[in-house]
Structures are given as structure tokens and as C-alpha cells.
Amino acid sequence: MPTLYRDIAEELARQIATGVHRPGDRLPGVRSHAQQRGVSVATVVAAYRKLEDAGYIEARSRSGFYVRARQTIQTIESTAAPVAAPPRPVTGQAMAMALIKAANDPGIVQLGAAVPDPSYLPTNAVARALAGIARTERSRAAAYMMPPGAPELRRQIARRMSQTGGSIPADEVIITTGCQEALSLALRAVTVRGDVVAVESPAFYGLLHVMESLGLEALEIPAHPREGLALDALALALDRWKVAACVVSPNFSNPLGYCMSDDRKRALVERLAQHGIPLIEDDVYGDLGFGNRRPSTCKGLMPQADILYCSSFSKTLSPGLRIGWVAAGGRHRERIEYLKYVTSIASPTVPQLAVAELLESGRYERYLREVRGRYASAVARMSDAVMNYFPEGTRISQPAGGFVLWVELPQDVDGFDLARRALSQGVSIAPGTLFSASGKFRNFIRLSCARVWDARLERALVQLAKLI
Structure with missing residues (x-):
């Protein structure tokens, strides 16, 4: 082993340098690599650790060893001025x-x-679930699933949401046709044409599409690439302008990809509450963090606050299912249910029941x-x-x-x-x-x-x- 692990490490380093293993590739598992080479597991572990110390690879808990980027990465430190521009x-x-x-x-x-x-999507699992529902739930599949949506799906969503903080009752969950409709319904529930809405900057352009269609004005609050929405800039903006709502993606925002800390999430909610402003929380990427722990949500940390939580399964299960939801609380629930009905009557029935089955079976988590x-x-x-x-x-x-x-x-x-x-x-x-x-x-x-x-x-x- 004294020289064997070095030989393995040097060979792998050459393969990485020549592009056999590219940045982001997962190296073979320790046991399979050991069996392939006819060496001990300890020898392969030592080789991987040597490569890790040299910066070639990185270990990810419960996932294995991955090739690191070898280029010098110049990171964005700031993308906007520290103050908000006028609406x-x-x-x-x-x-x-x-x-x-x-x-x-x-x-x-x-x-x-x-x-x-x-x-990247579980297309086979989704296809089997859809086929199973079409076969076993023919009567329900042929009918409208009126707002607020399929009870079993709302229960599964509420159960998952409760894992990120406080208990979320299934009665709060309203099924929508994707997260885009969820955001639109939430904005329509708390604003009128001409209102000012605070948004992070840069902001998801789909949200800006929705705001344009509703005749709303955007108050752009700068966001730090790693820390998220600039709370000081938000405070100054709220003191200066009358704001009807605030839309933020605290977890892995699009396009910056930051994740706000729990302390900053609480501070955001508290600051908005001081001004009586509802928070529309877009958490569509929340399940796709690179760490082992699913991050908290503002809704989970402070379930009694005025938060309209929006998400969907478009980025995880399938965009074509068009299954999203709003968890709005009693204050806005009836209004959103009504708006959902007059907008599209109901979301498709079969996808709702199929997603509920995928969640209940544990296949979604796997x-x-x-x-x-x-x-x-x-x-x-x-x-x-x-x-x-x-x-x-x-x-x-x-x-x-x-x-x-x-x-x-x-x-x-x-x-x-x-x-x-x-x-x-x-x-x-x-x-x-x-x-x-x-x-x-x-x-x-x-x-x-x-x-x-x-x-x-x-x-x-x-x-x-x-x-x-």
C-alpha cells in the first residue's frame, strides 16, 4: 500500500487532466474500484484522500467522490447597487x-x-404512476378535481412542508397548474393593478411576466449572490414607498442560486410584518439543494406570518405534469380558491393523483x-x-x-x-x-x-x- 495508493492517485490525476474524468463526474465507488483493481478498500480510500488533498476531487456525504472544477473560478461578488431603484x-x-x-x-x-x-427526471416512475392511476381510478380521472384539489395530494404536500418547520395543515394547500399559476394567483389575491411589488434583483423573468400581465410595478431590491435579498436595502425601500407585497425565492433563487440563512429568513418576515406586507415565497427549487439537509422555508419557520407559499414539481418530477400549489393560510385561502376556479376551473386530475402516489410511496424522496x-x-x-x-x-x-x-x-x-x-x-x-x-x-x-x-x-x- 505505501506506493500502490500513490500509483492509483497519479493515474487518476492524469485521467482528470486529460479529460477522461471531467469536472462534476462521480468517480467509481470505493468498493467497486477496489474490486476492479484487486486491491484493498483502504488503498483506494487513501488514493482518493490524496487526490482530495491535492484539490482534484471532493467528497460529498452519502454520495461519493466527484471531480472538482480545475479552472480558477472568478465569482460574482455583487450584481447591483446597494439601494433599490424607484418602482x-x-x-x-x-x-x-x-x-x-x-x-x-x-x-x-x-x-x-x-x-x-x-x-434528469424520473420519467419511468412518472409514466408508471400515470398509467396506474388511469387504470385504477377511471371514474375520478374522468372528472374535474375542483379547487382546492385532490385531498390525498394536499395531505402529502402538507406533510412534506411540515418537515421544513412548523405544521402546515392540508386545508391550506391549493393545487395549481404549475408554480407560474401559483405566483399569479398569489399576486392577484393581495394586489390590484398599479400596486408596487418588491422583488429581488435579479428576479425570475417568469415572475416579471406575471407582473406585467397584472399591471404591477416592480420595486427591485438588490440581492447578494450568496446571502440573498439585501435586508437593509429592503428596509429603506419600505420606508420610502408603499408596497403591496414582496416576492422572494429564499432557497436557490433563479438566477443567483443563493440560499438565505434561517436568521435572514426570519428577519425578512419580521421586517415585512412590521409594515403589514404579505410575503409571496417562491420555493420551486427548494428540493434541489446540493447539501444533505433540505433548507427551511419562511413558511415553515414562521407559519403564523402572512406568507403565501408557492411551489411545484416542474423542476423535480416533470414540467409536463403542471402540478403546483399555494399554501396561503386562512386569510387568503378562499380568495385564491375562487381565483383558481375562475381562471382554469381545475388542474388536471390524473397528474394530481399520480404525484400523490409517487410521494406516498417514497419514490420521490429516493x-x-x-x-x-x-x-x-x-x-x-x-x-x-x-x-x-x-x-x-x-x-x-x-x-x-x-x-x-x-x-x-x-x-x-x-x-x-x-x-x-x-x-x-x-x-x-x-x-x-x-x-x-x-x-x-x-x-x-x-x-x-x-x-x-x-x-x-x-x-x-x-x-x-x-x-x-
Whole structure:
């Protein structure tokens, strides 16, 4: 063993250097690697530890050893001024619609829309659940599942939500057609046209779409790439402007990927409560953290506060199921149920019952334990490629979860023009200005990392670098 483990470590280091094992790849398990080489487990562990000490690989609890990014990562430290800009109407989302349409074109390399490749999703489990429900629940499957939705699904969702903090009654859960509708219903329940809504900046452009359709004004509050919403800037803004609601993604926000600490989450809720402002919590990426523990939610930490919690299974089980929900509490529940009914009558019945079965069986949790490591690997690989191919001066976020990467390009690069030119050449990216009502983040782009890594994707990144 004194030299054997070093030989194994040196061979693996060469393979990493030559690209046999790429950033984000999982190395063979210790036991299988030992059996393959005919050595002891202790020898392989020693080799892996040597590579870990040298910075080649990293250990992830209960998951194994993964190849680390070898490029020097320049991280984004700040993306906005420390104060909020005046409220303004949300307009100009035409480019977002072009990206959304491009997501259906198989001829385009999809790095723009935050939609995971089907290979990251439990498609077989979902198909079996749908087929089973269609076979065993024919009468219910043929009927409307009127608001608030399927009782068994609402119970399963409430049970999962209660694991992140305080008890959430199933009566609070209203099933929606995805998280986009959940956000729309929540905003409609607490605002009227012309109201000001505080949003993190940069913000998910789908939220800005909803606000534009409702005639709301966005008050952009700067967000730190690792700590989240700037609470001091929020406090100053609330003292200056009348705000009807605040929308925040505390866990793995899109596009920054930060996760707010529990202390900051509580401080956010308390600050809004002082002004009587409801919080709309978007937690659609909450199940996709890279750590072992599912982070808390504002709703779970402070269940009695005025919080309308929105989420869906679009990023985890399947976007096509279109199953989301709002947990709004008694104050807003009846209003949201009514708005859901007049908007779409009901969400599809079969997907609701299928998701309930997947949750109850435990298959959803088992899938999450596996896919979190895959998403972490995908982000690591994309980060390494961006720093390798893109020009000097490029900086990137360090997301703690999810599967998107926020990229700051050199100052003279216009992300919107880059996105337009890239789309004409078969590559879809999201320009930074989409994530701001005031047109900030001109030299930023967002990349979706949940793609199959192949020669076509690598060529697309090289093509982007040339366009930059």
C-alpha cells in the first residue's frame, strides 16, 4: 500500500487532466474500484484522500467522490447597487417569449430556458404512476378535481412542508397548474393593478411576466449572490414607498442560486410584518439543494406570518405534469380558491393523483437523493467550461442548489445582443436584462446546466465564446 495508493492517485490525476474524468463526474465507488483493481478498500480510500488533498476531487456525504472544477473560478461578488431603484412598470418581455418558444425546437442547443433535460427526471416512475392511476381510478380521472384539489395530494404536500418547520395543515394547500399559476394567483389575491411589488434583483423573468400581465410595478431590491435579498436595502425601500407585497425565492433563487440563512429568513418576515406586507415565497427549487439537509422555508419557520407559499414539481418530477400549489393560510385561502376556479376551473386530475402516489410511496424522496448530486455535478462542469472557454473578465455565481448559472461577462459585452445572435446560430441563452424590470444586468447571461453533456453542447459553448 505505501506506493500502490500513490500509483492509483497519479493515474487518476492524469485521467482528470486529460479529460477522461471531467469536472462534476462521480468517480467509481470505493468498493467497486477496489474490486476492479484487486486491491484493498483502504488503498483506494487513501488514493482518493490524496487526490482530495491535492484539490482534484471532493467528497460529498452519502454520495461519493466527484471531480472538482480545475479552472480558477472568478465569482460574482455583487450584481447591483446597494439601494433599490424607484418602482417602475414591467415591460419588454418579448425576448423571453422567444426563448420559451425555442425550448420546443430540437434543433437548438437549450441553455436558455430553466427546464431540465428529461434524462434528469424520473420519467419511468412518472409514466408508471400515470398509467396506474388511469387504470385504477377511471371514474375520478374522468372528472374535474375542483379547487382546492385532490385531498390525498394536499395531505402529502402538507406533510412534506411540515418537515421544513412548523405544521402546515392540508386545508391550506391549493393545487395549481404549475408554480407560474401559483405566483399569479398569489399576486392577484393581495394586489390590484398599479400596486408596487418588491422583488429581488435579479428576479425570475417568469415572475416579471406575471407582473406585467397584472399591471404591477416592480420595486427591485438588490440581492447578494450568496446571502440573498439585501435586508437593509429592503428596509429603506419600505420606508420610502408603499408596497403591496414582496416576492422572494429564499432557497436557490433563479438566477443567483443563493440560499438565505434561517436568521435572514426570519428577519425578512419580521421586517415585512412590521409594515403589514404579505410575503409571496417562491420555493420551486427548494428540493434541489446540493447539501444533505433540505433548507427551511419562511413558511415553515414562521407559519403564523402572512406568507403565501408557492411551489411545484416542474423542476423535480416533470414540467409536463403542471402540478403546483399555494399554501396561503386562512386569510387568503378562499380568495385564491375562487381565483383558481375562475381562471382554469381545475388542474388536471390524473397528474394530481399520480404525484400523490409517487410521494406516498417514497419514490420521490429516493429520486431526490440521487438527482441532487447530478445537478451539483452539472453545475460544476458548466462552471469549469465557462471559465475555460469564455474570455478574461468573466465571473460566475456559486449556486448552492438548482441547476442554473449566472454569468457576468466583460463590461463591453451586451448580453441581449449576444442572445439574439446566438439564437440565430442555434444556441439559446437567457440575457441578463430579462431578469430586471429596469433593464439592469446588460452584460450578464443565465445558462441552464441540466443538459446532456456531449460534443454538441461543448461546441455550443465554444461558439458562444467566439461570439463574445
